[in-house]
Amino acid sequence: MSGEVYIAGIGSTAFGRQPDVSLLELAAEAGRRALADAGIKPADVGIGFFANALAGKLFGDLTIGQNVFAALGMSRLPIANVENACTSGSTAFYLACLAVRAGEVDCAMVIGAEKMCVPQLGLLSSGDSELDTLLGLVTPASFAMRARRHMAEFGTTVEQLAQVSVKNRSHGVLNALAQFRSEVSLGEVLASPMIADPLTRFQSCPIADGASALIVCSESMARRLGARITVRAATLSTGNYDNPQDMVRWRTDREGVEKAYEIAGVGPADLDVIECHDAFTIAEILHYEALGLCPVGEGGRLVAEGVTALGGSKPVNVSGGLLARGHPVGATGVEQIVELTRQLRGNAGARQVHGARLGLAHCMGGDRAADTKSMTVAVLAA
Amino acid sequence: MSGEVYIAGIGSTAFGRQPDVSLLELAAEAGRRALADAGIKPADVGIGFFANALAGKLFGDLTIGQNVFAALGMSRLPIANVENACTSGSTAFYLACLAVRAGEVDCAMVIGAEKMCVPQLGLLSSGDSELDTLLGLVTPASFAMRARRHMAEFGTTVEQLAQVSVKNRSHGVLNALAQFRSEVSLGEVLASPMIADPLTRFQSCPIADGASALIVCSESMARRLGARITVRAATLSTGNYDNPQDMVRWRTDREGVEKAYEIAGVGPADLDVIECHDAFTIAEILHYEALGLCPVGEGGRLVAEGVTALGGSKPVNVSGGLLARGHPVGATGVEQIVELTRQLRGNAGARQVHGARLGLAHCMGGDRAADTKSMTVAVLAA
Amino acid sequence: MTGTMCGDVTEPAELVPGLVERVNGRGPYALVGSRCPDCGATVFPSVVRCPYCQGQPLRQGVGAAGSLYTYTVVRTRAPFGLPEPYAVGYVDLDGSGLRVFGLIDPAMADELTVGQRVEVGLMRLGVDGQGRPCLRPVFRSEHPTASEVGR
Amino acid sequence: MTGTMCGDVTEPAELVPGLVERVNGRGPYALVGSRCPDCGATVFPSVVRCPYCQGQPLRQGVGAAGSLYTYTVVRTRAPFGLPEPYAVGYVDLDGSGLRVFGLIDPAMADELTVGQRVEVGLMRLGVDGQGRPCLRPVFRSEHPTASEVGR
Numbered sequence A, B: 001m002s003g004e005v006y007i008a009g010i011g012s013t014a015f016g017r018q019p020d021v022s023l024l025e026l027a028a029e030a031g032r033r034a035l036a037d038a039g040i041k042p043a044d045v046g047i048g049f050f051a052n053a054l055a056g057k058l059f060g061d062l063t064i065g066q067n068v069f070a071a072l073g074m075s076r077l078p079i080a081n082v083e084n085a086c087t088s089g090s091t092a093f094y095l096a097c098l099a100v101r102a103g104e105v106d107c108a109m110v111i112g113a114e115k116m117c118v119p120q121l122g123l124l125s126s127g128d129s130e131l132d133t134l135l136g137l138v139t140p141a142s143f144a145m146r147a148r149r150h151m152a153e154f155g156t157t158v159e160q161l162a163q164v165s166v167k168n169r170s171h172g173v174l175n176a177l178a179q180f181r182s183e184v185s186l187g188e189v190l191a192s193p194m195i196a197d198p199l200t201r202f203q204s205c206p207i208a209d210g211a212s213a214l215i216v217c218s219e220s221m222a223r224r225l226g227a228r229i230t231v232r233a234a235t236l237s238t239g240n241y242d243n244p245q246d247m248v249r250w251r252t253d254r255e256g257v258e259k260a261y262e263i264a265g266v267g268p269a270d271l272d273v274i275e276c277h278d279a280f281t282i283a284e285i286l287h288y289e290a291l292g293l294c295p296v297g298e299g300g301r302l303v304a305e306g307v308t309a310l311g312g313s314k315p316v317n318v319s320g321g322l323l324a325r326g327h328p329v330g331a332t333g334v335e336q337i338v339e340l341t342r343q344l345r346g347n348a349g350a351r352q353v354h355g356a357r358l359g360l361a362h363c364m365g366g367d368r369a370a371d372t373k374s375m376t377v378a379v380l381a382a
Numbered sequence C, D: 001m002t003g004t005m006c007g008d009v010t011e012p013a014e015l016v017p018g019l020v021e022r023v024n025g026r027g028p029y030a031l032v033g034s035r036c037p038d039c040g041a042t043v044f045p046s047v048v049r050c051p052y053c054q055g056q057p058l059r060q061g062v063g064a065a066g067s068l069y070t071y072t073v074v075r076t077r078a079p080f081g082l083p084e085p086y087a088v089g090y091v092d093l094d095g096s097g098l099r100v101f102g103l104i105d106p107a108m109a110d111e112l113t114v115g116q117r118v119e120v121g122l123m124r125l126g127v128d129g130q131g132r133p134c135l136r137p138v139f140r141s142e143h144p145t146a147s148e149v150g151r
C-alpha cells in the first residue's frame, strides 16, 4: 500500500432495538465517541463518509450523512453517502483509506449506521426488482442452500453449524455493546424455530439499530496523535457471477481474501484475531475455508474443535459477531474494524485475545447469481 | 493536485421519458458508449462507481451498481454505490479521481443513472423525515424563495429570470440528447403555469430518465490512449449551515468555487465554457455570482445581456443545462463533465464553443437550513 | 397545551410536538429551539447535542415574531394535504436573530411582501405522514385571525 | 401460450413474461435465456446484451429438466403471498449446464434431496408486486402432477 493509513479513533453505540433513538442520533453518538477516542476536534477531519443501506427504502431519506456530520459540527468538508448492502460500512472505510492515500486529506471519518427495528422493514432481499427476489429468494434461503450443499458434499452436521452460534453467543456475553448477551446451548440453537432448513432462528443474525464510527489518518497525523494501529490492506471487490457457481467453494470469497493477503504480505497463519460476516452460521464456516483457516469442507470440524473460539488458536468473532452483536447493516462493516482496533490496542477487556498483533475483518453483501455482490477485507496491525 | 487525472472516455443516453428502458439498461448503455469512446475493454477498468439517488426510495433496490457493471462484463473489481442527491454523479467522479490519485487503479469508471418518470415519484424534497419537508419545503419552493429575495434586494426581474430558460432551451435545440429540443420565447416561459412564485414551469428543470458515464485514468494510461483532457480540480464540499444564511450571497457556493479555482490555479476570467446546476432559473443566476462571472446582484443583467449564451464571452450551459437537457438526478453531475469533455475535445458540433480550452462543471444537491448539502466543482483543461 | 382534549372535542395532534409553545403557558406562541449553555449557540429546531461544541443544550424559545426575509407561494400539487396554493417563507426572528423556514397562514398568500411583520401561530393545516389531520406551526399576521387555534 | 384466455377462464398472467416457454409451443416447459452468437455464452434470464462481449444475444431455451444442486424450505413469513412454507433451490439444467435458482413445487417440500431430478413447470403461485395472483416458473417432479397449469 502506498502511503500508510492508521486508525486514529473508534466509537460505537450499543446494537439492538432502540425505538427512541433516531438514525441521526445513533450515528452522531458513534461519531462523538470516535472523535473523543481519537482526541481530535471536528475541524481536524478532512472528509466524511456515511454508510447506510436501508433508510432510502424505509424512510425515503436522502443525503443523510450531511445531517449526521452537521450534528457533529462538521461542515464545509467533502461528505459522501455510500451504499454497498452489508459491506456499506467497510466500503466507506475503503474509500476513506483511498482519500488519505491520495493525499486529499490527513484525516477521514467513517460513520456507519442503520435503523432496522421498524414495522416497515419486511424481509431483507437483494432488491425488490431482482428476479430472484420475485421468485422467493430471501436472504436466509440463500445461505440455507449453501448449508444444505455443504452438508451433502462434506458431511457437515447441523450440530457443527449450530456450534457457530453457541460460540459467538458465548463471546457476546463479554461484549457490553452486543444485542444478545446470554449464552445458548447447542440444543437451544437447534430447537429454535426453523427459518430456512437447516438454519434456525438462532443461526440467523438479528436485525438491530446501531452505529459505529472510525477515524483514519496519515502517518504524520498518527505520529502526532500516538495512533499505532495501521491498515495493512483494505480491499473491495465484487463477484465473478460465473455460471455455474460452486456454492461451497466460494471463489469470490477466496479470491477476495487472497488479494488482501497479498497486499498485506500475510497469510492465515499470521492472523491473531478475525471478525467475519457470520450473518448465518454457515457463512462463518464458509469464510473459515475461504480464509484458509482449514481445508475446504472442514469448516464444521474447525468450529466443533474449538479452534475459532476465544482461547483457541484462531479466534473468530470474539465480539459476538453478527449472530450475537446484531446486524445494523450500515454499521456492521465499520464495527468489525472497530473491534479489531480494540483487540490490537489490547483494550478488549474480558474478550481480549492475548497478544493480538494482526487482525482481519471480512464482510460480504448482496446476492446475485449465487455469488456475492460485494466483499471487503481489512487487515490491521498493531 | 498530486498525480494528474485524465478523462479517457465519455458516454450518455438520451435524457427524457423512456418508459420501456430499465434503469439497468440505461446505465449499461451509457457505460458501453464510454468504453467504446475510450477504446478500452471492460477488464481495463480497475474500479467502478455507480451514482443514483432515488432507486432505493422508488423501487426498493440496493447495490444496483454491481448489476450495471456486471451487465458490462465487469466483475472482480471494487464497486461502490454513491448517493449525494443532485451531486451523486459528480461525487462519484470526485471519488474516482481519488482512486486514481491514490494509485489504487490506473483507470476508474463512473456511471450515473436515474429513472424518475414513474408514477410513484411524487415531489422531490430533501428527505421524507426532514422537518422542512414536513413543513412543505418542496425543492422548487427553496429556489423560489431565493428568487424572491434576489428580486427584492437587487431588482432582478422576472424577465431576467425567464431569460435563463430562453437561453438554455435555445442551446438544447443543438443537443440531440436533450429532453427539450424546441425554443421557447420569454413570453412562453412567463406564461407557463406558476410552480412557486416567481418560478414558472418552464423555469424548472424537467424530471427525466437517463444515464451518463465517464472513464478517468492516470497520466500513463492517458498517454497510451491518447486522452488529453485533464482534471485540473475535482472538489466536493458540504454547507456551513450557519444561521442566518444569506440566501442570495451564497457563501457555500462561493467558497466551493474558490476552493476549486485555487486548486486548479485559475479564475473566472480563464473559463471558456461552464456547465452549472440550473435546476431553476434563479440557480443559474446565483451561480454566475458565486463563480465570479459578475458582481453579486448582477446575475440577472448578465444573462439579459447575452454574455452567458452560446456566442457570448462566458457561455453557460451550452448543452441546454438541466432546464433543457432534463435532470435525471444520478446522471446530471456526470453529464456536465461529459459535456465539458466534448467541448474541450472540440467535438460538440453545432453548440461547440470555439477554441474552448478550460471548462468548469458546477453541481449542487440537497437542501438543509437554507444551505446546500453538497456541492461539487470540476475544472477540466484541454 | 394544544393537541390534547379541548372541551368535548379532540384537537388534532401537533405534527412535531414541542416545535412551538406558549410563552409562560398562555402568552403568545413561540418557536422552541435549543440554547447551549457551554458555547451560547442558539439553534432551531431543538437538538439533543449542540452542533458547535457537543454540549447539552436547554430548550428555549427562539422567537414569537419577526419579519419575512423571503417567501413563495407553492402552486404545484401540495404535499401532506396542504392547501393549494400554500405559502412558505423564511422569517428573521426577533430576539434570537435566527432565520427560520416555515409555513405561512394560507389566508395571507396574496398579500406577502419581503420585510413584513409576522408572528408565530399554530394552525390545523394538512395531514401528517400517516394521513391524520394535524397542527402545524405557521407564521401569520401580527394581528391574530379567526383561524387561530387554542385560544 | 399461458397467461391468456383459456376456455372461459382467464388464467392469471405470468410474473415475468417469457421466462418459460413450451418447446415447439406444445412440448414440455423450458426456461428461456439468451445465447450470444458472437461468443457462445449462454445466460439465464435473457439479457439485452451479452455481458461477456456486449453482442446481441438470441432468446433460447436453456433447459427443461435437470438435477437439484441444493435447496431449502423457507419457513418464515413468505413474501409475495407464497405458500408457507415454500421451497426453493438451484438446479443444474440438462443441456446448457446452467445452475439456476427457482421455486420448487410446494407439494415436494418434504421430500427433497440433493441430486434429485426435476423438470420445469409453470404454476399459479403467490402474487405479483401489485398483489395479483400470477404464474411463476417452478421446478417439479419429472412426472407431471395435477397442479400443472395450461395442459
Ligand SMILES: [Zn+2]
Pocket: C036, C037, C038, C039, C040, C041, C050, C051, C052, C053, C054, C055
Ligand atoms: Zn455549544
Ligand SMILES: [Zn+2]
Pocket: D036, D037, D038, D039, D040, D041, D050, D051, D052, D053, D054, D055
Ligand atoms: Zn457474447
